[in-house]
Amino acid sequence: MTRSNELEIKIRTYLSSLSPKALGSLVRNLENSKRKESTDPHLDLILTAASALVDGPLPDALDVPDVDVRRGQVHKLFFAPLNGFLIDETLPNRQEGRIQSAMLERVWTWLSRDVMPNEVKTVLDQAGNAAVSGERVDALVQALRTRAVEALGEALEASEISEKKRRIIGAELGGERGIAELKDIQKVFAAERWLSPFLQNIPERINEHRLKQDLDVLRLVDKCSNRFPDHVPIIAAALVDRSDTPSALCTFAGRLAGDPDPRTIAGSKFAPFVDIVMSEAERLQIRALDHRHNSDDPSSFSEALSDYHALVRGVERDMDLSLSGRWHQRLADTKRNISGEVTRELKGASGAIRRALQVPKFDKDGVLVTDKTAVDDAVRTLRVVTMARTASETFAVNEVGKQTRQAVEQTLEIVTRSLITDLGKAEGAQIQAHASAADVAITLSEIYFGADYATQLRRSRDAAFAKASNQDAPSEPAPERKLVSSVLARY
Numbered sequence: 297m298t299r300s301n302e303l304e305i306k307i308r309t310y311l312s313s314l315s316p317k318a319l320g321s322l323v324r325n326l327e328n329s330k331r332k333e334s335t336d337p338h339l340d341l342i343l344t345a346a347s348a349l350v351d352g353p354l355p356d357a358l359d360v361p362d363v364d365v366r367r368g369q370v371h372k373l374f375f376a377p378l379n380g381f382l383i384d385e386t387l388p389n390r391q392e393g394r395i396q397s398a399m400l401e402r403v404w405t406w407l408s409r410d411v412m413p414n415e416v417k418t419v420l421d422q423a424g425n426a427a428v429s430g431e432r433v434d435a436l437v438q439a440l441r442t443r444a445v446e447a448l449g450e451a452l453e454a455s456e457i458s459e460k461k462r463r464i465i466g467a468e469l470g471g472e473r474g475i476a477e478l479k480d481i482q483k484v485f486a487a488e489r490w491l492s493p494f495l496q497n498i499p500e501r502i503n504e505h506r507l508k509q510d511l512d513v514l515r516l517v518d519k520c521s522n523r524f525p526d527h528v529p530i531i532a533a534a535l536v537d538r539s540d541t542p543s544a545l546c547t548f549a550g551r552l553a554g555d556p557d558p559r560t561i562a563g564s565k566f567a568p569f570v571d572i573v574m575s576e577a578e579r580l581q582i583r584a585l586d587h588r589h590n591s592d593d594p595s596s597f598s599e600a601l602s603d604y605h606a607l608v609r610g611v612e613r614d615m616d617l618s619l620s621g622r623w624h625q626r627l628a629d630t631k632r633n634i635s636g637e638v639t640r641e642l643k644g645a646s647g648a649i650r651r652a653l654q655v656p657k658f659d660k661d662g663v664l665v666t667d668k669t670a671v672d673d674a675v676r677t678l679r680v681v682t683m684a685r686t687a688s689e690t691f692a693v694n695e696v697g698k699q700t701r702q703a704v705e706q707t708l709e710i711v712t713r714s715l716i717t718d719l720g721k722a723e724g725a726q727i728q729a730h731a732s733a734a735d736v737a738i739t740l741s742e743i744y745f746g747a748d749y750a751t752q753l754r755r756s757r758d759a760a761f762a763k764a765s766n767q768d769a770p771s772e773p774a775p776e777r778k779l780v781s782s783v784l785a786r787y
Contacts, residue, residue, distance in 0.1 A: 366423045373437045375400050377488050380537045385582040390473055391575035393533025399477045406468045411447050415440055441485055448482040487527055494520055495534055504541040507548040514551055529568040536572045543610025545569045558620035574626040580604040581630040585637055594672040598679035605687040638691040642700040645677045646707050653711045655733040664728055671736055678743045708744060712737040720760035727764045
């Protein structure tokens with residue numbers, strides 16, 4: 297086997313272990329990197345493999361000769377019916393129908409060791425036998441899942457009767473929340489016979505018009521909820537995962553209940569559709585804060601804020617939440633949490649920009665050192681300032697937003713012009729340093745003021761560079777500018 301084939305198998309094995317949401321996020325990030333002309337030699341290989349797993353059917357790793365890969369796929373295939381219900385975030389209010397993906401490993405370990413050890417071992421042994429076909433192993437996994445419905449049901453029933461057994465299960469799965477997640481897993485598995493055909497009839501992507509006006513999805517959900525009223529939260533969770541505009545599920549709930557009044561919806565069996573929207577607001581809030589503190593992509597925080605704002609704006613446009621204390625409070629809690637983070641980001645905007653616009657220095661080896669962290673921070677905060685301009689009500693940042701924009705505009709205009717002027721006066725190695733700082737300033741100005749303004753600045757920058765170099769403005773970027781441009785390309 298060649299090294300390239302070995303690498304491909306390793307990549308495919310790793311990707312197959314990821315949750316669908318993690319795969320989707322990876323594909324989006326890889327596509328962004330490709331658009332920005334990343335030089336990673338393995339990007340296309342990883343993107344092709346990941347896209348195939350996202351867009352295609354279940355991975356066919358059971359049909360490859362590597363028995364270790366086949367055994368590893370048993371776990372994923374066993375939990376396949378849960379794919380549309382998984383989330384990566386830990387919600388402040390546990391929402392029925394939304395299962396934390398990290399829970400699957402704990403449930404699998406518990407099942408394999410304490411609940412169905414012999415059955416699980418049999419399937420793993422068969423998967424590890426190269427003489428057994430992939431189709432046969434797939435059938436064994438299906439049978440294992442069917443058996444698990446009964447075994448999980450018995451364990452949950454015992455936990456309701458015996459406090460001791462409940463403590464034991466809770467210790468394995470993470471307390472009462474883990475037991476609630478287990479109930480959802482068992483509920484989805486038990487409903488697989490009718491839930492799978494139902495979901496196949498629901499569009500993979502549901503637009504706003506379909507939820508607010510069309511009848512096809514409405515009739516399917518209404519019929520299904522009449523037959524299986526206990527599974528309405530499961531149906532709602534499936535729909536929010538497929539909705540292009542999740543906030544429209546509030547209107548959809550009113551259509552199902554026959555009255556758009558939140559009080560009527562709250563008293564109906566269709567209340568879970570609004571509950572699930574509130575959980576989505578909570579999930580997006582958590583995701584946004586995580587991006588602010590942990591993401592390597594300086595644009596991810598503002599993009600997550602934009603998603604949150606779109607959801608909140610849609611909910612508040614379509615439903616008067618003041619008539620429903622419970623839903624109003626849940627949404628208000630997310631707004632309060634996220635507003636504090638946005639306010640802190642805005643208050644630090646001017647400082648972040650000034651740090652990014654410092655003229656870089658040379659290290660002991662004569663290499664120009666660009667402070668990538670400072671530039672990332674400035675890009676992130678500028679994108680937030682720009683985005684918050686149209687979402688100040690959502691984030692309650694009217695006054696601080698106005699003050700921040702004034703300070704940002706002054707800082708960018710004054711410092712950028714000063715850097716370009718200083719570039720024209722620079723000599724020797726300092727030409728490269730000032731050119732680098734000017735290019736960062738122009739990139740930040742383009743984010744805030746737009747492309748036309750940035751084009752004017754680039755002309756001034758080129759003229760200043762030509763003056764400092766005692767030559768005409770180059771038709772091709774100078775080597776030092778190419779270096780800086782490669783750093784700034786990701787923005």
